[in-house]
Amino acid sequence: MKTRSIVIIGGSVLLAAVVLGAIGPLLLGAAFGGSAYGGMMGPGMMGGYGMMSGFGWLGMLTMLLFWIGVIALVVWALGNLFPARQATVDPDALEILKRRYARGEISHEEFVQARVALQ
Numbered sequence: 001m002k003t004r005s006i007v008i009i010g011g012s013v014l015l016a017a018v019v020l021g022a023i024g025p026l027l028l029g030a031a032f033g034g035s036a037y038g039g040m041m042g043p044g045m046m047g048g049y050g051m052m053s054g055f056g057w058l059g060m061l062t063m064l065l066f067w068i069g070v071i072a073l074v075v076w077a078l079g080n081l082f083p084a085r086q087a088t089v090d091p092d093a094l095e096i097l098k099r100r101y102a103r104g105e106i107s108h109e110e111f112v113q114a115r116v117a118l119q
Contacts, residue, residue, distance in 0.1 A: 094118055 080119070097118065101111040
């Protein structure tokens with residue numbers, strides 16, 4: 001359940017960062033004082049690409065959210081690739097019988113009789 005929530009949060013953050021990165025300059029540049037392609041005086045020396053092309057602090061936040069999403073997905077993938085606990089398999093009845101015989105808990109006749117009964 002915990003890994004599913006990490007995947008959902010990481011995927012949501014990644015999706016939000018991609019969408020905001022794609023449409024952000026068109027929608028948000030004018031909202032924070034100026035157009036998406038330059039300020040009041042034109043594009044300037046950098047051709048409108050200064051301070052992340054009109055993003056400003058919102059661009060830095062978007063980049064931070066993007067990298068948090070990427071790191072969360074990598075951590076989740078590595079956690080599933082290398083599980084902390086090893087899967088345990090319960091021994092079947094014949095294996096238990098062999099172990100009891102090896103420890104000397106049962107005689108050879110009892111072992112043979114039980115093995116025939118199991119098969």
